[in-house]
Amino acid sequence: MQYVFPDYYKDFHCIADRCQHNCCIGWEIDIDEEKAEFYRSQPAIRENICWENPPHFILGENERCPFLTDKNLCQLIIRYGEESLCGICADHPRFRNELPGRVEVGLGLACEEAARLILGRRKPMQLLDASNSEDEIIQLRDEILMVLQDQQLGVPQRVQKMLAMCQTEIPHMDWEEWIDLLLSLERLDPAWTDLLLSVQCLPDNLAAFDGYMAGRQHEYQQFLVYLIYRHFANACDWEDAASRALFAGYSYQLLRAMGAAIWQNTGAFTFEQQVELARMFSAEIEYSDENLDIILDELTF
Numbered sequence: 001m002q003y004v005f006p007d008y009y010k011d012f013h014c015i016a017d018r019c020q021h022n023c024c025i026g027w028e029i030d031i032d033e034e035k036a037e038f039y040r041s042q043p044a045i046r047e048n049i050c051w052e053n054p055p056h057f058i059l060g061e062n063e064r065c066p067f068l069t070d071k072n073l074c075q076l077i078i079r080y081g082e083e084s085l086c087g088i089c090a091d092h093p094r095f096r097n098e099l100p101g102r103v104e105v106g107l108g109l110a111c112e113e114a115a116r117l118i119l120g121r122r123k124p125m126q127l128l129d130a131s132n133s134e135d136e137i138i139q140l141r142d143e144i145l146m147v148l149q150d151q152q153l154g155v156p157q158r159v160q161k162m163l164a165m166c167q168t169e170i171p172h173m174d175w176e177e178w179i180d181l182l183l184s185l186e187r188l189d190p191a192w193t194d195l196l197l198s199v200q201c202l203p204d205n206l207a208a209f210d211g212y213m214a215g216r217q218h219e220y221q222q223f224l225v226y227l228i229y230r231h232f233a234n235a236c237d238w239e240d241a242a243s244r245a246l247f248a249g250y251s252y253q254l255l256r257a258m259g260a261a262i263w264q265n266t267g268a269f270t271f272e273q274q275v276e277l278a279r280m281f282s283a284e285i286e287y288s289d290e291n292l293d294i295i296l297d298e299l300t301f
């Protein structure tokens, strides 16, 4: 099987106890069968697992993994080594897409350090080990990735071109409908709700904000490239592909509007704030299959 991955993939390193949004807090982790057998054999581990189907760790106070120390280190790694981790913990923040003739892997933006690595890159993303695919949706995806990285064009023009390639366009729904849709979804963090409310009306300083961000357009480029790489080729047909392109386009507009609102209120918008917006977007939307399905359904013609 062919494995395809972005050129930055191997540069990722978990920052563990320095991470502000540790992935061992707030997420219910399902345990795969192989590791469940090992965990069942260790009394100190066994009692911290709910053995329903699928088995999962019983979260402690503040939804912390029971094996996370006060210093945010993993006791399982300390005591039993990295090979003792279940599949989800060992893989995170990596994702994999099984596509015709290949497996594509990448890093998810819900991890703050992955978000720093991805959004901070100025050079175009290249896919390594990717030979030409016979699959027409993958072929179109690869053409879109080239368009999104065409620095001769402004980012809004690249988005328009991407949508035209998928025979769709924005507006598919108006701005208020888009924000209402996001507000109707399950939300994890009250800060995300506040951000959505802050852009219920599209900020009127977008052109000025684009000027402020003129030297940082690569952050939006990388965000769009990430979304298309991760989600587009999973489309089951052309209609679904168009809705995934719209999802990327609307998500770019959302990130840009949130940045503009923060800039309007505080007079600054830093790279770390951008990382935090992207991380929250990913955790709230992308990492919820249910939320993503609802959005893609709404964006389907």
Ligand code: SF4
Pocket (backbone or CB within 6 Å): 013, 014, 015, 016, 019, 020, 021, 022, 023, 024, 092, 093, 110, 111, 112, 113, 114
């Ligand atoms: S979110 Fe990323 S950096 Fe933070 S603990 Fe998890 S893998 Fe490490």
